[in-house]
Amino acid sequence: DGGITQSPKYLFRKEGQNVTLSCEQNLNHDAMYWYRQDPGQGLRLIYYSQIVNDFQKGDIAEGYSVSREKKESFPLTVTSAQKNPTAFYLCASSIGGGVGSQPQHFGDGTRLSIL
């Protein structure tokens, strides 16, 4: 089955620690996205990548970093500079084009909490 796999499902971070969230897709999609979801709010774009070895900041990139070394993988690192990292993180992919111009396929998310 084609899809997007996010891991882990739950993650805990200590103060001053960097953590990395994994996102893998086998849909052969060119574009990949990371969103943050807070209670009662819509999805906010952190970073996106439209092609391998290239990525762009979204609306709330501060305190986060990404890499796109392979088409299938788009890991997100939540750095210690992100002061309020507790949230539900969603990874998505699409066939490409401009941001949001094509249907996006989402993973089932990673819930990050502060210890």
Place this chain on the structure above:
Amino acid sequence: GENVEQHPSTLSVQEGDSAVIKCTYSDSASNYFPWYKQELGKGPQLIIDIRSNVGEKKDQRIAVTLNKTAKHFSLHITETQPEDSAVYFCAASGNNDMRFGAGTRLTVKP
């Protein structure tokens, strides 16, 4: 940039009734409007979408209407079932930008 407002934030209907969720957008350049359904602990799933060259689209019990002049679009679910209970998000995209509404929690009471 684009701004999307979604109403209502919560909606409770009796099984078999219809449900309507409305969104407005601000950027006249927006040309793609998807709707996503998110169940508890899961990622959003696309349920229907519409592009700006179409006024209405229907898929079984789900329909979406778009009024470009007024800059609003709506999701209509007929003959609601308990499994329709979820959070629904609208989105608007164009000019390499995409914004989501804040979501509507739909509860269908059996």
